[in-house]
Amino acid sequence: MSPHEERKVPGSPLEREQVVERLCDHYAADHLAMEEFERRITLVHRAATQDELRALLADLPSLQAGQGSASGASGTASSSRTGLEPAGSTPAPARARAGQVRDNQTELAIWSGRTRTGPWIPARTIRAVALMGGIELDFREALFPEGEIRLHVVAIMGGVDITVPPGVRVETGGIALLGGFDEALDPDQGGFEDDAPVLRITGAAFLGGVDITSRHPGESPREARRRRKRLGQERQKAREELEDRAAARRKLPGSGDR
Secondary structure, three states, X not given: OXXXXXXXXXXXXXXXXXXXXXXXXXXXXXXXXXXXXXXXXXXHHHOOEHHHHHHHHHOOOOOOOOOOOHHHOOXXXXXXXXXXXXXXXXXXXXXXXXXXXXOEEEEEEEOOEEEEOOOOOOOOEEEEEEEOOEEEEEOOOOOEOXXXXXXXXXXXXXXXXXXXXXXXXXXEEEEEEXXXXXXEOOOOOOOOOXXXXXXXXXXXXXXXXXXXXXXXXXXXXXXXXHHHHHHHHHHHHHHHHHHHHHHHHHXXXXXXXX
């Protein structure tokens, strides 16, 4: 086989998976920005030959010891324990002290599971990547920092489940390619407190799913669905009552309705 013919060898599915895994390792080691990581993941699925796959890794630095495949990081992540108690049934989430909050945090699950639940302190910027695995980020008992948390998620043939408590302003913006980027949040009940925590979620789902739901601590998914349905019905009923009263006022003499 000539050198020219060798360069045209098609990339196998296994080789694609290996390149994706290496890109995840480099992303976890901060060798790639989020935008560049997502761009290269897209190019992996477009690559037709082995050379095109190799080119996606060629310009990256060597991984140091301990920066190898994160697929061994299975199980439940240890929670940050503090002397502060979560807010429990109080709508406003508990707060962490400024000195307790990290700037960056990475949650990576490759053919495995990763969980953050109970009392824990989220970093100001969180990157979560699930490759043929699952990540659960439960913020219901989390100790929130002041200001906003930026959470960027990528689900590739995997899933990321995000649960937030009432009292947190959630802003989302994501894309889905043969996947889902879905949210089931409480209906707006008149806005939030001025100092309410903000969770800004962005990212993408490639043949995977990102699900964002709001639930009270101890509340099951079924109970949350029923509560949201009830809140929606009450809100609709209140809107109809306001419209009926407005229509009645327009019919009063001197109302200007001719």
